[in-house]
Amino acid sequence: MLYSFKFCGSVMVDANIKKRVILMRFVIVAGTPSSGKTSVMVHTIRHLLKNGLVVAACKIDCLQTSDDVKYSRLGIPVAVGLSDYICPDHFYVSNLEEVELWAREQNADVLVLETAGLCHRCAPAVHDCLSVCVIDNLIGIDTPKKVGPMLGTADIVVITKGDIVSQAEREVFRHKVEMENPQARILDINGLTGQGVLALKNEIIDSKELGSITGKELKNSMPAAICSYCAGETMIGQSHQMGLVKKVDFRRGMDA
Amino acid sequence: MLEQITILGGLDKSGHPEKIQRIEAAAGEVLAVAGPTGSGKTQLISDIEQHAEYETLTGRRVLINNQLVNKSKDKRHLRYLIAQVSQNMNFVIDMSIEEFLTMHAQVRSIHDPGNTIMKVLEITNHLSGEPVTFSTNLTQLSGGQSRALMVADVALISNAPVVLIDEIENAGIDRLQALEILTGQGKIVLVVSHDPTLMLMAEQRIIMKNGGMEKVCRTTQEERKVLADLTRVEKKMAGLRDYLRKGYSIGQDTDLND
Numbered sequence: 001m002l003y004s005f006k007f008c009g010s011v012m013v014d015a016n017i018k019k020r021v022i023l024m025r026f027v028i029v030a031g032t033p034s035s036g037k038t039s040v041m042v043h044t045i046r047h048l049l050k051n052g053l054v055v056a057a058c059k060i061d062c063l064q065t066s067d068d069v070k071y072s073r074l075g076i077p078v079a080v081g082l083s084d085y086i087c088p089d090h091f092y093v094s095n096l097e098e099v100e101l102w103a104r105e106q107n108a109d110v111l112v113l114e115t116a117g118l119c120h121r122c123a124p125a126v127h128d129c130l131s132v133c134v135i136d137n138l139i140g141i142d143t144p145k146k147v148g149p150m151l152g153t154a155d156i157v158v159i160t161k162g163d164i165v166s167q168a169e170r171e172v173f174r175h176k177v178e179m180e181n182p183q184a185r186i187l188d189i190n191g192l193t194g195q196g197v198l199a200l201k202n203e204i205i206d207s208k209e210l211g212s213i214t215g216k217e218l219k220n221s222m223p224a225a226i227c228s229y230c231a232g233e234t235m236i237g238q239s240h241q242m243g244l245v246k247k248v249d250f251r252r253g254m255d256a
Numbered sequence: 257m258l259e260q261i262t263i264l265g266g267l268d269k270s271g272h273p274e275k276i277q278r279i280e281a282a283a284g285e286v287l288a289v290a291g292p293t294g295s296g297k298t299q300l301i302s303d304i305e306q307h308a309e310y311e312t313l314t315g316r317r318v319l320i321n322n323q324l325v326n327k328s329k330d331k332r333h334l335r336y337l338i339a340q341v342s343q344n345m346n347f348v349i350d351m352s353i354e355e356f357l358t359m360h361a362q363v364r365s366i367h368d369p370g371n372t373i374m375k376v377l378e379i380t381n382h383l384s385g386e387p388v389t390f391s392t393n394l395t396q397l398s399g400g401q402s403r404a405l406m407v408a409d410v411a412l413i414s415n416a417p418v419v420l421i422d423e424i425e426n427a428g429i430d431r432l433q434a435l436e437i438l439t440g441q442g443k444i445v446l447v448v449s450h451d452p453t454l455m456l457m458a459e460q461r462i463i464m465k466n467g468g469m470e471k472v473c474r475t476t477q478e479e480r481k482v483l484a485d486l487t488r489v490e491k492k493m494a495g496l497r498d499y500l501r502k503g504y505s506i507g508q509d510t511d512l513n514d
């Protein structure tokens with residue numbers, strides 16, 4: 001029930017806004033910080049444009065972003081959504097219809113929506129959209145286990161920065177990713193040179209087109225939090241805490 | 257099993273068809289890629305890695321065992337087709353050699369991991385100067401030791417049939433031995449290098465120019481003799497390096513043997 005709160009005050013959804021019923025591929029790109037989400041997508045979009053497709057890109061971020069500049073250099077329509085004081089993932093999900101509408105106004109064949117990618121608990125994947133998770137070889141071989149639904153529910157996992165670690169580490173890392181998400185297609189991509197993006201381009205072209213995002217469902221619930229700190233509380237201490245507060249369980253693992 | 261890869265030519269940077277339209281390399285063969293910086297060496301390697309099928313910049317195609325690669329969804333059988341060792345690569349995992357090799361062997365479902373990782377350590381120490389042990393931490397390895405371990409691991413654990421060797425410097429690793437170990441495992445070895453010794457170690461070399469494959473040279477009898485000379489010089493250099501590193505002075509200490 002908690003998830004039905006409407007956090008976003010930016011744009012009210014007007015159900016009467018006319019939507020062009022043209023099919024569009026909806027690509028959601030998530031991933032750990034600095035993994036190369038934007039670089040990978042810029043290279044991929046370049047190939048999509050070569051195929052004559054109209055691509056629109058939207059970047060969701062927290063306080064600031066310069067990723068829109070990188071997308072703009074491709075000469076494509078770009079939008080930015082800054083969540084400011086709100087969890088960027090909640091902001092993202094409550095703006096999906098608006099972003100879709102914007103992209104349709106751009107006559108896009110493909111919408112690339114890049115999330116902020118700040119937290120391992122992010123869960124932006126939506127059924128019937130193409131969910132891409134970008135992680136890199138440098139985050140450590142135990143990290144795939146720590147990344148939750150963002151990795152586990154992705155249709156495609158892109159692994160970057162393979163050019164600077166050993167072959168052995170690449171293979172071990174890939175295996176760890178496979179263990180967390182056995183269904184996903186795993187692609188090795190070099191974000192700097194774009195090596196490997198052809199496979200991603202083909203996946204996007206083959207992905208299912210979407211009539212409308214309205215009524216679609218998240219693959220996994222979003223991280224939840226409605227507490228006094230969400231509402232701007234800054235003082236430390238139990239007497240300042242209200243709402244959904246979770247405490248560390250220090251006995252965890254001791255019974256086992 | 258991979259027996260042969262074929263590269264079918266596309267276009268150079270000016271959009272003209274490449275002069276070389278077909279190159280083949282068989283298992284156990286070394287193929288060198290040479291040419292000035294910016295001539296398209298990296299793009300060629302990239303095409304091979306992506307199993308290009310007209311759609312890369314160059315429009316090249318790559319055939320495996322004389323067939324286009326099946327690009328169906330299930331590409332898992334291809335995932336370990338190409339292993340790469342380059343000068344820019346480092347071990348970043350904080351773990352001992354033994355722990356890591358064991359983990360890698362498990363991932364690759366190696367039949368006899370204990371024995372295999374012993375052999376990997378042996379080859380590593382055979383290829384590089386200062387010996388390492390199982391308990392040595394990966395992040396403590398020197399450049400040469402890292403490269404030696406990477407080659408040994410690619411040879412015995414990675415098990416990819418094609419190996420790309422990119423600009424491996426001579427210092428700290430016996431490259432001739434490294435290539436012999438890799439080809440001895442039936443691998444196709446692609447070497448990108450500016451170094452004449454490495455170029456001549458290959459059966460054939462592709463000369464790149466303006467983004468295109470300009471020429472293919474088979475190593476001649478004459479060149480093999482030059483290679484033997486170069487190898488002798490390199491051995492002498494290695495001996496001298498070792499001698500000086502140990503703190504000896506020429507003419508004052510024990511003889512410098514070549």
